[in-house]
Amino acid sequence: MIEKTFVVTTKLGIHARPALELVNIAAKSKSDIKVSSNNQKVDMKSIMGLMSLGMYNGQHFTLIIEGEDEKETINSLTKHLIDNNLANII
Numbered sequence: 001m002i003e004k005t006f007v008v009t010t011k012l013g014i015h016a017r018p019a020l021e022l023v024n025i026a027a028k029s030k031s032d033i034k035v036s037s038n039n040q041k042v043d044m045k046s047i048m049g050l051m052s053l054g055m056y057n058g059q060h061f062t063l064i065i066e067g068e069d070e071k072e073t074i075n076s077l078t079k080h081l082i083d084n085n086l087a088n089i090i
Contacts, residue, residue, distance in 0.1 A: 001066040002074045006087040007058060014055035016047075018086055023047045025076055031067025033077075060090065 008014055014022070026033045026044040033044040037059060042049030044063070053061065065073050081087040 001064065002070050003062055003064050004074055004078065005060060005062045005090045006081060007060050007090050008055055008087050009057070010084075010086050011057055013057050013059070014050075014086055016051065018084065019050045019055070020047055021084075022077065022080065023050060025080055026073070029065075029067070029069055029073040029076075031065050031070045031073050033073065034064040035061055036064060037061035061087075 010018070023045060034041050035044045035050060035053060037053050037055075040053060041064075042052060044050060053059075055061070063074065063077060065077075067073075078089065082089075
């Protein structure tokens with residue numbers, strides 16, 4: 001299991017379009033991927049789950065990944081979050 005914590009850095013937060021991009025990356029993974037924030041934990045492969053977190057600027061969230069391709073998955077998601085100025089690692 002891998003856990004990595006981030007802070008949302010984009011002014012608009014992680015709204016529908018970037019959330020869908022993250023869900024699409026997660027959907028390619030064989031691992032179980034959860035997002036934890038504000039005492040909620042949701043499946044990252046669910047757009048409704050991810051959107052339910054709000055994901056506003058400054059919000060902290062943790063990715064929790066467990067499975068056979070967890071390292072590749074955390075690397076892909078981290079790269080996407082940072083390269084698209086959505087979030088930074090804490």
